[in-house]
Amino acid sequence: MTSVLSAVLRAAEPGRSLLDAVRRLARPYVVRRIFGMIPTVVFISIIIFVVIQLPPGDIVTSTLDRLQSSGVEVSAEQVQNLRAQFNLDKPMHMQYLHWAGGFVVGDMGYSYRYSRPVNELVWERLGYTLLIAVSAVFFTWIVAVPIGIFSAIRQYSIGDYTFTVIGLIGIATPHFLLALLFMYAAYEWFGISIGGLFSPEYREAPWTLAKVWDLCQHIWIPMVVLGLGGTAATMRVLRANLLDELNKPYVVTARAKGVRPVKLVLKYPLRIALNPFASTVGLLLPTLIAGDVIVSRVLNLPTLGQLLLDALLTQDMFLAGSIVMLQVILIQFGLLLSDLVLAWIDPRIRYE
Amino acid sequence: MTAPVLEIRDLAVEFKTDTGLTRALRNVNFDVPRGEVTAIVGESGSGKSVTANCIMRLIQPPGRITGGSIRFAPTASQAFDIAALEDKDERLLDLRGGHISMVFQEPMTALSPVHNIGGQVAEAILCHREVSKEQAWAEAAQMLAHVGIGDIERRMTMYPFEFSGGMRQRVVIAMALVCNPEVLICDEPTTALDVTIQAEILTLIRNLQDELKNSVIFITHDLGVVAQIADHVVVMYQGRVLEIGTVRQVLKQPVHPYTKGLLKAIPGVVDPGERLATIASVVGDADITTPFPLIKLSDGRQVSLPRGHVPAELKP
Numbered sequence: 001m002t003s004v005l006s007a008v009l010r011a012a013e014p015g016r017s018l019l020d021a022v023r024r025l026a027r028p029y030v031v032r033r034i035f036g037m038i039p040t041v042v043f044i045s046i047i048i049f050v051v052i053q054l055p056p057g058d059i060v061t062s063t064l065d066r067l068q069s070s071g072v073e074v075s076a077e078q079v080q081n082l083r084a085q086f087n088l089d090k091p092m093h094m095q096y097l098h099w100a101g102g103f104v105v106g107d108m109g110y111s112y113r114y115s116r117p118v119n120e121l122v123w124e125r126l127g128y129t130l131l132i133a134v135s136a137v138f139f140t141w142i143v144a145v146p147i148g149i150f151s152a153i154r155q156y157s158i159g160d161y162t163f164t165v166i167g168l169i170g171i172a173t174p175h176f177l178l179a180l181l182f183m184y185a186a187y188e189w190f191g192i193s194i195g196g197l198f199s200p201e202y203r204e205a206p207w208t209l210a211k212v213w214d215l216c217q218h219i220w221i222p223m224v225v226l227g228l229g230g231t232a233a234t235m236r237v238l239r240a241n242l243l244d245e246l247n248k249p250y251v252v253t254a255r256a257k258g259v260r261p262v263k264l265v266l267k268y269p270l271r272i273a274l275n276p277f278a279s280t281v282g283l284l285l286p287t288l289i290a291g292d293v294i295v296s297r298v299l300n301l302p303t304l305g306q307l308l309l310d311a312l313l314t315q316d317m318f319l320a321g322s323i324v325m326l327q328v329i330l331i332q333f334g335l336l337l338s339d340l341v342l343a344w345i346d347p348r349i350r351y352e
Numbered sequence: 353m354t355a356p357v358l359e360i361r362d363l364a365v366e367f368k369t370d371t372g373l374t375r376a377l378r379n380v381n382f383d384v385p386r387g388e389v390t391a392i393v394g395e396s397g398s399g400k401s402v403t404a405n406c407i408m409r410l411i412q413p414p415g416r417i418t419g420g421s422i423r424f425a426p427t428a429s430q431a432f433d434i435a436a437l438e439d440k441d442e443r444l445l446d447l448r449g450g451h452i453s454m455v456f457q458e459p460m461t462a463l464s465p466v467h468n469i470g471g472q473v474a475e476a477i478l479c480h481r482e483v484s485k486e487q488a489w490a491e492a493a494q495m496l497a498h499v500g501i502g503d504i505e506r507r508m509t510m511y512p513f514e515f516s517g518g519m520r521q522r523v524v525i526a527m528a529l530v531c532n533p534e535v536l537i538c539d540e541p542t543t544a545l546d547v548t549i550q551a552e553i554l555t556l557i558r559n560l561q562d563e564l565k566n567s568v569i570f571i572t573h574d575l576g577v578v579a580q581i582a583d584h585v586v587v588m589y590q591g592r593v594l595e596i597g598t599v600r601q602v603l604k605q606p607v608h609p610y611t612k613g614l615l616k617a618i619p620g621v622v623d624p625g626e627r628l629a630t631i632a633s634v635v636g637d638a639d640i641t642t643p644f645p646l647i648k649l650s651d652g653r654q655v656s657l658p659r660g661h662v663p664a665e666l667k668p
Binding site: 257 | 408453454462463465467475476479480511513527
């Protein structure tokens with residue numbers, strides 16, 4: 001895999017941009033990486049399937065329980081029919097193949113709880129989930145990177161200490177508490193309706209400019225709440241990385257060359273200090289999707305995390321399994337993305 | 353004799369550390385003659401590198417220039433005191449890399465690992481002159497060829513980790529010379545290299561100096577290197593200048609006991625079991641840690657000794 005990437009860069013003739021070279025030659029590398037993911041994904045899908053099967057009972061037994069507790073008698077034949085309908089009468093490996101096979105062709109099965117295809121449920125939430133996750137990441141970076149740089153350059157200054165204290169408070173405060181505080185503030189001071197991504201009147205409305213504006217008014221709460229936790233950590237890590245780099249000889253060389261102070265920091269040490277973030281950028285996607293369950297609950301956000309929690313509580317196997325599988329696939333692509341970003345910003349990694 | 357390009361007077365530098373104040377330089381005085389090679393010699397911690405960093409104004413906190421002046425007299429413009437410049441002064445940015453540039457000790461770490469060679473050399477031009485990027489790259493290529501790097505087209509898009517130590521030092525030298533500075537400071541440029549490469553780099557620096565006629569400050573602890581490259585010698589010890597003279601004067605007729613000790617401590621052909629001379633034993637009762645003001649013996653010849661210790665034939 002590394003030999004391929006080095007071939008990519010050998011092909012970067014002078015005058016031709018790096019991106020051109022990547023476009024021309026990175027394709028086989030990416031294709032190979034994607035094929036390499038298949039065994040991992042298959043293996044994990046088996047584990048997921050087994051784990052989901054482990055708890056006693058299945059969708060039919062829980063339906064029966066519900067029916068029986070409400071006084072409805074169900075005949076043995078009806079039970080048999082139900083089981084057949086959900087393929088529960090087939091042997092385990094056939095059930096797995098049926099589930100996994102559906103996944104391959106893009107059919108994630110049927111949610112018993114919602115009586116709708118899993119595809120619909122997931123897709124309508126995936127967009128919002130990604131929107132919230134990406135805006136939270138942007139918030140984190142926009143706030144944390146400048147503060148991290150400031151703290152490193154003015155180490156032990158009053159500003160550095162102030163940001164450190166605020167950062168530590170940010171780490172120590174539980175997300176849901178922040179969410180509650182922000183909701184209170186939003187309602188009390190700005191008169192914005194609490195919870196969700198839209199005001200009630202826009203919830204089912206078709207997309208219009210007004211609806212987008214309504215979304216903008218609501219999204220900042222989850223954005224700030226989810227972003228703040230990461231901000232403190234990011235800013236501390238960046239500060240530490242940058243402090244390591246600031247006095248390296250190559251920075252002194254650049255200064256001796258007459259590079260202007262601001263450009264000096266941005267072009268040289270920052271570039272290297274950002275490496276660890278590049279290697280985690282791909283992992284942010286799945287964590288942000290999975291990690292916001294409590295906040296999603298509190299803020300009543302239509303995210304995948306909340307859907308997953310519901311699915312697990314109701315033993316909605318297709319739904320839960322599908323979401324976990326989606327996350328596995330996201331992690332795989334996230335890792336690939338990280339590697340590509342890292343190779344793009346650090347030539348040493350390309351050649352190794 | 354033309355006026356010196358640099359006149360350093362009473363330069364003092366202090367480092368504030370947790371354990372107290374370290375006086376890295378005290379009352380350092382010497383001139384750097386225009387168009388010649390001045391070597392600064394001394395052991396580790398004698399203040400050689402700190403002096404060089406002062407000239408470039410690269411002393412970072414907790415270090416601070418606490419006194420003295422560094423008068424820089426460029427050929428084309430007004431002379432000014434480098435030590436007195438504000439950090440934000442345009443002349444300072446112009447000075448670094450433009451009028452005075454530096455070659456560092458560690459070629460393995462002196463180049464940015466994530467920027468290509470061509471870009472790093474061209475940047476030195478772009479920092480100081482209004483030229484297009486293509487023009488800067490073309491001039492960088494010329495300079496790299498000049499310092500003996502072949503296959504330039506390909507090498508310029510390569511990264512430092514693909515270069516050997518000697519090659520990197522050539523790149524650093526090219527980067528320092530690409531704006532044709534009046535003063536080139538070489539801070540132990542060969543210490544981190546093996547002996548054969550060391551000789552190549554020394555020859556390169558000497559040849560470039562002969563050709564470009566810039567003034568060179570060459571910092572080293574190796575008296576063999578001094579003999580090979582320098583015109584003038586400044587001997588430093590514990591942040592002070594002990595002796596100044598031409599290379600011939602200092603190496604052939606050292607006056608200060610410390611310089612004599614240094615010369616005796618050069619490893620030569622010795623019998624098995626014989627020990628190298630150490631400075632403490634040769635200095636004897638003349639206490640080298642007591643500072644004495646520099647006494648001028650003749651033009652460009654000074655020594656820091658009590659009057660009574662100066663040999664009669666050298667007295668002015």
